[in-house]
Amino acid sequence: MPNKYSIDCNGLVCPLPVAKTRKKLSELKSGEILEIFGDFGDSGENIVVFCESQGYKILKCQIEKDKYHIKIQKE
Numbered sequence: 001m002p003n004k005y006s007i008d009c010n011g012l013v014c015p016l017p018v019a020k021t022r023k024k025l026s027e028l029k030s031g032e033i034l035e036i037f038g039d040f041g042d043s044g045e046n047i048v049v050f051c052e053s054q055g056y057k058i059l060k061c062q063i064e065k066d067k068y069h070i071k072i073q074k075e
Helices: 016-027 041-054
Strands: 004-008 033-038 057-064 067-073
Touching: 004 016, 016 033, 016 041, 033 041, 041 057, 041 067
Parallel strands: 004 033
Antiparallel strands: 033 067, 057 067
């Protein structure tokens, strides 16, 4: 079972959630999982765009109004 990590981005707006996600993903090993939670929907969308552009595997993407929950696996 891969290691799991999480980032709480509640109260943060862009570009901070994307920057925190990028930093944490750079620290992970292949196969490890990162979950990101937040309360600014646009940031969630930007995180997804960033992860897709970098080739990370998105396991879960739930964006509802201002809440988001994203689960990413580092390849």
